Amino acid sequence: MLQPCLDHVNCPHPEGQHRMAYWSWGDPLAANVVVCVHGLTRQGRDFDRLARALVQRSTEPLRVVCPDVAGRGQSDWLPVGALYQVPQYASDMLALLGQxxxxxxxxxxxxxxxxMxxxxxxxxSGQPGLPLxxxxxxxxxxxxxxxISWAAVQKMQQYAGRYGRYADLAEAAxxxxxxxxxxxxxxxxxxxDMSSHMVRDLPEGGVTLHYDPAIGEPVRAxxxxxxxxxxxxxxxVYDQIQAQVLLIRGQDSDLLLPSTALAMTGxxxxxxxxxxxxxxxxxxLTAPEQIEVLADFLLK
Incomplete structure (x- = not known):
């Protein structure tokens, strides 16, 4: 079965630099690149099924790159919790694309x-002049x-960065x-399988989640x-985006409200x-019918 390669890129932050890990699928020399970026407490291996399907279905050489955003997965943790915000993450992505x-x-x-x-x-996408x-x-x-609905933010404030020790992968999952x-x-x-990439072993036995608890600090602030x-x-920023945009909404989502989604279409x-x-x-984005929608949009 097709598997990804792990690589790293050095990224600057105000107190020095850190290494961001990324998982690459497909042809490493392909001129066509799809970047897949995960949510707040997740990591790049969430996209395994989508990335594999895109590479296999593409009629042209394709690279799919799935970073572990700083503080998650195989990436370095940042020295200060306040750095875990979108401006730093966007800067890291520019470094990745440059490499x-x-x-x-x-x-x-x-x-x-x-x-996220x-x-x-x-x-x-929405800032003209960035060195893309x-x-x-x-x-x-x-x-x-x-x-983003404030109720959803309050929910994230309760759980982001707050986790403990689990006996094994099954308990953590x-x-x-x-x-x-x-x-x-x-x-x-x-x-x-998704959960297996979300945990790390503890020296004293058992497992814990594989991200820096400090990522929750800016959310709670x-x-x-x-x-x-x-x-x-x-x-x-959204109004300046020139790309074609496909907006996916879970019908029961408490984060992306129907009124916001409708406004984004107009x-x-x-x-x-x-x-x-x-x-x-x-x-x-793991179900075959979900992957089909994205593959049709990205590969047509």
Whole structure:
């Protein structure tokens, strides 16, 4: 079965630099690149099934690159919790794209972003003048937009960065599943495989989650007033996006409200909206029918 290669890129931050890990699928010399970026507490291996399907279905050479955003998975942890915010993440993605472009020139760039990864994608796509190797051509926003409901933020404030020790992978997977009911119906074997990349072994035995607890600090520091100011800024960024946009919404999502999704179809890049029943925040993009929608959009 097709498997990814692990690589790293050095990224600057205000106190030095850190290494960000990324998983590469397909042809390492392909000029066509799809970048897939995960949500707040997740990591790049969430996209294994989507990445494998895109590479196998593409009629042209294709690279699919799935980073572990700083503080997650195989990437370094940042020295200060306050750095875990979208501006730093976007800067890291520019460093990643620069390294990829140096190794093999990029002529076509697409982006898939789930939740936080979608916010990063909007920032990268919607700011003219950024040093991108190529403008983002097609952008998938998975259950996220410029406006995020305050109730969803409050929920994230309760769980982000707060986890403990588990006896084994099965116990950790069950705990993560209890927090992830919005992901919808995911087969047990798929969930266990996804969870296997979310944990690390402890020296004293057992496992814990594979991300820096400090990623929750900026989320808990966020106020309703600051969130509202950030929303206005993100709408202005969204309105400048030139890429074709596919907006995925879990029909039961408490983060991307119906009114926001509708507004996104009528302004800026005028996203094409697809809603999936029986799912909240956020679709895992692992089901065959979900992958089919994204493959059709990205590869046609």
């Amino acid at each position: 990829l472009h140096t190794a093999a020139p990029i002529s076509q760039l697409d982006w898939v972003g789930t939740s 990864g979608g916010l990063i994608g909007m920032v990268v 190797p190529a403008a983002v051509r097609r952008l998938v926003l998975n259950d996220v937009g410029p406006a 069950a705990a993560m599943r209890a927090l992830s009911v919005g992901f919808g119906p995911v087969p047990d074997d798929v969930w266990l 966020l106020t309703a007033e600051a969130a509202q100011a950030g929303e206005a800024l993100l709408w202005s 302004r800026g890049p005028r996203a094409r909206l697809v809603e999936w029943a029986g799912i909240g925040h956020a679709p895992t």
